[in-house]
Amino acid sequence: MRRKDPDLQRCAVCDVETDNCCSACGTAGVALFFCSREHQKLVWPSHRIACGPGKANPFFVPPKYLSAPKFSRLVEYELDADGIQPFSPALASRVTSNGKVSLERALLAICEQEIRNLPFYLKHGAVSKGNIYMRSAYFCTSYDKRKSSLSYVEAVAAADPMDYAARLIALLPDFDELSVAAQTMSLHQTLVLARLLQLKVRSKAPPPSYKPEYIGGALRQLLVQLKPFVRFDDDEHAQRIACGFKNEVSQFYPIDCWFVVDPDGGGIVDFKWKALAANN
Numbered sequence: 001m002r003r004k005d006p007d008l009q010r011c012a013v014c015d016v017e018t019d020n021c022c023s024a025c026g027t028a029g030v031a032l033f034f035c036s037r038e039h040q041k042l043v044w045p046s047h048r049i050a051c052g053p054g055k056a057n058p059f060f061v062p063p064k065y066l067s068a069p070k071f072s073r074l075v076e077y078e079l080d081a082d083g084i085q086p087f088s089p090a091l092a093s094r095v096t097s098n099g100k101v102s103l104e105r106a107l108l109a110i111c112e113q114e115i116r117n118l119p120f121y122l123k124h125g126a127v128s129k130g131n132i133y134m135r136s137a138y139f140c141t142s143y144d145k146r147k148s149s150l151s152y153v154e155a156v157a158a159a160d161p162m163d164y165a166a167r168l169i170a171l172l173p174d175f176d177e178l179s180v181a182a183q184t185m186s187l188h189q190t191l192v193l194a195r196l197l198q199l200k201v202r203s204k205a206p207p208p209s210y211k212p213e214y215i216g217g218a219l220r221q222l223l224v225q226l227k228p229f230v231r232f233d234d235d236e237h238a239q240r241i242a243c244g245f246k247n248e249v250s251q252f253y254p255i256d257c258w259f260v261v262d263p264d265g266g267g268i269v270d271f272k273w274k275a276l277a278a279n280n
């Protein structure tokens, strides 16, 4: 049975319409479309993290644990960037147990500090967003701006796909407001996008079935899938999200992208992108 919106039945990789979906995910009640075996295989190294019963639906970002000094340094770095009060090392030491920071305790400590404008503290018990934040912070361990030992591109290439996907999902400020079903779908699609970006920046030659323009298609799928779930009432807010992704993706594959808004007040109707000349 076809869905009403053909936009929701497109290959997660290349964004073409298709009826084929991942059968393992299908048994778990998630329709993740791949036009071909080749495209499914292309993103398998990241999709396997969340493929099939028990993993696919609902899909939550698994937490990751950091050592106390690393956690406090990373959180401090992240907060500095947003001009928010830094997380003090003294607090970090209070949330450790056997030298590890548990997510729950870290979140609790951050709540104590009342850093209310942090994304994962928007909602009490926003564990999903907290996990995403931790994985995203973990990604930063291989990318330390202060030391510049590794370029951002190298860090992306080397990262665990889940860590880098968490980095990408953090660009969706409304993520925690989404239903579990919508969060699950966006996480699946973000893993696909993360894998495509990693393939673009790895020094080894990518597989022949890979094309850099799939990055734009996968990004479009990510944002288009959110159409039924999110009402981006505020046009400016929506375009800011588009801009966040544009900046991230353009570090590897320069694009322009934007939400198309219904002039009659019907909200977001589409997401468009185009490759920039810098790619040639």
Ligand SMILES: [Zn+2]
Binding pocket: 011, 012, 013, 014, 015, 016, 034, 035, 036, 039
């Ligand atoms: Zn495809």
Ligand SMILES: [Zn+2]
Binding pocket: 022, 023, 024, 025, 026, 032, 047, 050, 051, 052, 056
């Ligand atoms: Zn699957």
